[in-house]
Amino acid sequence: MTGKTAIVGNGDGIMVFKAAGVDTFPAEDEKTAKEIIRKIAKEYQIIFLMEELALSLTDFLKRFDEEPYPVILPIPSASGSTGYGEQTLKSAMERALGVDILFNKN
Amino acid sequence: MARLNVNPTRMELKKLKARLSTAVRGHKLLKDKSDEMVRRFTIIIRENKRLREEVESSLSSVMKQFSIARSVTNACEAETAFSMPSVSVNVECETESVMGVDVPKVSLLSKKRTDELPYTYSEMTGEADYSVKMVSELLPKMVELAQTEKTVRMLADEIERNKRRVNALEYVMIPQLEETIKYIKDKLDENERAAVVRLMKVKGKAN
Numbered sequence: 001m002t003g004k005t006a007i008v009g010n011g012d013g014i015m016v017f018k019a020a021g022v023d024t025f026p027a028e029d030e031k032t033a034k035e036i037i038r039k040i041a042k043e044y045q046i047i048f049l050m051e052e053l054a055l056s057l058t059d060f061l062k063r064f065d066e067e068p069y070p071v072i073l074p075i076p077s078a079s080g081s082t083g084y085g086e087q088t089l090k091s092a093m094e095r096a097l098g099v100d101i102l103f104n105k106n
Numbered sequence: 107m108a109r110l111n112v113n114p115t116r117m118e119l120k121k122l123k124a125r126l127s128t129a130v131r132g133h134k135l136l137k138d139k140s141d142e143m144v145r146r147f148t149i150i151i152r153e154n155k156r157l158r159e160e161v162e163s164s165l166s167s168v169m170k171q172f173s174i175a176r177s178v179t180n181a182c183e184a185e186t187a188f189s190m191p192s193v194s195v196n197v198e199c200e201t202e203s204v205m206g207v208d209v210p211k212v213s214l215l216s217k218k219r220t221d222e223l224p225y226t227y228s229e230m231t232g233e234a235d236y237s238v239k240m241v242s243e244l245l246p247k248m249v250e251l252a253q254t255e256k257t258v259r260m261l262a263d264e265i266e267r268n269k270r271r272v273n274a275l276e277y278v279m280i281p282q283l284e285e286t287i288k289y290i291k292d293k294l295d296e297n298e299r300a301a302v303v304r305l306m307k308v309k310g311k312a313n
Contacts, residue, residue: 003199003212005249016172016234020241021195045199046212046252065259068201068210073252076162077169085158089151089255092262096147102155 003045003069008033010050013077022048030056037061037072045069050077051084058088109286114293122290126283133275140268143205147261154258157251161244168240175234197249207264209257214246 006023007014014024025040027033033053037060040047047070054061054074064072074084093100112118195214202211 001199002215003197005195005197013169013172015176016168016237016241019234019238020245022245045210046197046249048248048252065256065263068208068256068260069199071210071212071252071256073248073255075248076166085162085255089154089158089258092258093151096262096265097144101148102151 001045004043005046005048006040006044007048007075008036008040008050009048009053009077011077013050017048027053029053033057034060041070045071047072048075049073051075051082052077055082055084108282109289110282112286112290114290116294119287119290119294122283122287126280126287129275129279129283133272133280136268136272136275139205140265140272143261143265143268146204147258147265150254150261151258154251154254157247157254161247161251164240164244164247168237168244171240172234172237175237179234195245204257204261205264207260209260210253212249212253214249 004023006025007017008025008027010026010028014026018024023044025036027036030053033049034057037047037049037057041064049057049061049072051074054072061072064070074088076082076085089102090100093102110122112122198213198215200211201208203209
């Protein structure tokens with residue numbers, strides 16, 4: 001099956017992805033982002049989402065974890081990483097293993 | 107531990123014994139599954155962390171590069187230059203089974219065109235060329251990261267669910283069955299002894 005990729009985000013950052021061939025959906029706040037994702041979830045298999053928007057949509061994004069597609073990936077924007085990706089990784093690890101095997105360095 | 111509410115008969119005993127052996131076998135299988143899933147999970151999560159760090163660092167540099175490009179160009183011009191992409195990203199989407207969990211498996215299809223820039227060189231500055239090129243190079247990694255991260259999340263959910271099943275069998279189901287079996291056995295033995303004593307009494311051998 002051939003799938004499509006999309007990026008949902010705010011600001012100019014998404015424009016460069018458009019040039020690279022990723023479909024862009026501008027969303028200034030969480031509410032519009034949520035609406036857009038709901039609309040495009042069936043059509044696009046891989047959706048990149050700016051971390052700033054993903055932060056407050058954690059619960060909403062959880063429901064996509066039941067099925068293999070669509071894959072929604074939070075990515076850092078121009079202002080740098082907010083640590084959201086690390087946070088989700090950590091919570092998944094703690095739920096599955098009960099211990100932190102990656103981040104504690106003592 | 108509460109025992110099940112059943113009649114202490116041989117029939118029930120037989121049924122319960124069958125259930126217990128199934129439960130024990132199921133418990134062992136689920137435990138093995140859990141162990142294997144955890145093993146795979148640790149491998150995938152390490153991979154995920156490595157990819158994430160890589161993508162995050164390159165992505166922020168791309169973004170910075172791009173904002174420089176944006177700042178030296180007229181906003182309107184930039185908008186038009188970027189709005190008509192000459193390439194499109196296609197991904198091959200399949201599912202793969204990791205210990206019975208369907209996880210996504212995606213791979214980027216190769217692009218047909220080589221001239222990736224959607225605009226002419228006179229329209230935009232060189233910085234923009236760089237950032238577009240870097241994003242194109244980064245995309246396979248990002249797609250891979252998307253795949254592993256989803257796998258991690260799905261596997262984590264499945265491990266959690268499986269753990270609950272194992273615990274339910276180990277700490278509820280199996281003790282309950284064992285206790286009920288013991289209760290029925292005791293009851294049957296007791297009945298048997300009562301019958302023997304009664305017979306002895308009838309024959310006048312005991313007083």
